[in-house]
Amino acid sequence: GEARFDAAIVGGGIIGLSIGWKLLQRGLSVAIFERDQVGSGATRAATGMLAATAEVEPGEDDLLPLTLASQGLWRDFATELEAVSGVSVDYRPEGTMVVALSRDEVDRLRFRHDLQMRLGIKSVWLSGTLAREREPGLRPNVSGAIWCEQDHQVDARLVAKALAKAFVKAGGALFENTKVVSLERQGGKVTGLTTETETYSAGTVVLAAGAWSPELVQGLELPVRPLKGQSIALRMDPRMPALTHIVWTEQIHMAPKGDGRLIIGATVEERGFDKSNTAGGLFALLEAARRVLPGTEELAVDEIWTGFRPTSLDDAPILGEVGIEGLVVATGHHRNGILLAPVTARALSSLIVDGRMDGPETAFTFQRFGKNSDRLTQGL
Numbered sequence: 001g002e003a004r005f006d007a008a009i010v011g012g013g014i015i016g017l018s019i020g021w022k023l024l025q026r027g028l029s030v031a032i033f034e035r036d037q038v039g040s041g042a043t044r045a046a047t048g049m050l051a052a053t054a055e056v057e058p059g060e061d062d063l064l065p066l067t068l069a070s071q072g073l074w075r076d077f078a079t080e081l082e083a084v085s086g087v088s089v090d091y092r093p094e095g096t097m098v099v100a101l102s103r104d105e106v107d108r109l110r111f112r113h114d115l116q117m118r119l120g121i122k123s124v125w126l127s128g129t130l131a132r133e134r135e136p137g138l139r140p141n142v143s144g145a146i147w148c149e150q151d152h153q154v155d156a157r158l159v160a161k162a163l164a165k166a167f168v169k170a171g172g173a174l175f176e177n178t179k180v181v182s183l184e185r186q187g188g189k190v191t192g193l194t195t196e197t198e199t200y201s202a203g204t205v206v207l208a209a210g211a212w213s214p215e216l217v218q219g220l221e222l223p224v225r226p227l228k229g230q231s232i233a234l235r236m237d238p239r240m241p242a243l244t245h246i247v248w249t250e251q252i253h254m255a256p257k258g259d260g261r262l263i264i265g266a267t268v269e270e271r272g273f274d275k276s277n278t279a280g281g282l283f284a285l286l287e288a289a290r291r292v293l294p295g296t297e298e299l300a301v302d303e304i305w306t307g308f309r310p311t312s313l314d315d316a317p318i319l320g321e322v323g324i325e326g327l328v329v330a331t332g333h334h335r336n337g338i339l340l341a342p343v344t345a346r347a348l349s350s351l352i353v354d355g356r357m358d359g360p361e362t363a364f365t366f367q368r369f370g371k372n373s374d375r376l377t378q379g380l
């Protein structure tokens, strides 16, 4: 007969992999189906910032309990993952500096710092001089900065690699180069999935296919779309002062990695699944980098790429049940999927194994779209 798993996960990005690993730890039999290689979607494009606090904006603080919860889980998640897999994930705890380069930018940054203070976030105001003491490579016109010490970083590609190893070591079935073409249905219920060659039955199907998630469920309008981002990596030069913190300006972020790369990201573009790196996109990134870090124009270009954030109607993730028995989803992580991986794995593993979610994750179900969520689930 056909193979059966307690849980079958569609998508081997950071979200599918993290959920799979946690489900194995809870004693389930688990398979992950990835149509390319693990981590080849948005995960590969991510800078790897675990930024819950630097980017807080007025009105966006609904997400804060979730991002802070996940940030709090990350260090142990990384430590355990590294121990189990033997792969370093380049966890860097220096924190994030948000810098201001003009009077107006200083005003706006003070506003953000005040908001952080009201929300109880750890954030230190630095004068331009203090900012340059910490990061000597910054241009002299940096006239103020905040240091968000909680916002650490990892190398997202290494995390995907480590998760895949940990998953297989723990007994998971990892199918790469295996595209899921449809979900198996019996009555209104999802009972498994079909790849280009096989059908598998599953107690639960977990849809974690990133920006491609909506393609697979007929009758369910998952409000997720691809939001394109272009990034560039430069090779840091030993003759220039290397950055140690992640540095943000109003336009870009720059993240120094353990392998000597400096990632500069990222554009935000409504372009569907257009994979091209454009002159305008790269020019904007490099121009903004040079504005804060003199000498970037001398650095060698290591790589340019594009990725598709899985972005929902309200920019927040969609976690859990969608009104179809046998199916749960974990997508819509937008620009925070690396940060939110540990809390997502916790949410979905407790939903699947214990039958419920707790904590801040309960606010991020499909049902929050209210009346719309009924209209979005049709014809079942």
Ligand code: FAD
Binding pocket: 010, 011, 012, 013, 014, 015, 016, 033, 034, 035, 036, 037, 038, 039, 040, 041, 042, 043, 044, 045, 046, 047, 048, 049, 050, 051, 178, 179, 180, 181, 208, 209, 210, 211, 212, 213, 216, 228, 229, 230, 231, 265, 266, 267, 306, 307, 308, 309, 310, 330, 331, 332, 333, 334, 335, 336, 337, 338, 339, 340
């Ligand atoms: P993906 O990584 O896209 O994984 C989905 C997987 O599903 C893919 O591998 C795909 O091949 C597979 N798939 C799709 N359809 C099928 C199918 N039918 N059958 C089998 N497999 C299928 N987040 C942060 O937290 N910090 C950052 O610093 C950060 N920087 C970013 C920078 C850029 C430029 C971009 C684009 C995103 C960034 N993000 C960041 C967001 C983060 O990358 C995403 O939120 C996260 O990777 C989403 O993970 P995922 O597993 O849901 O999706």
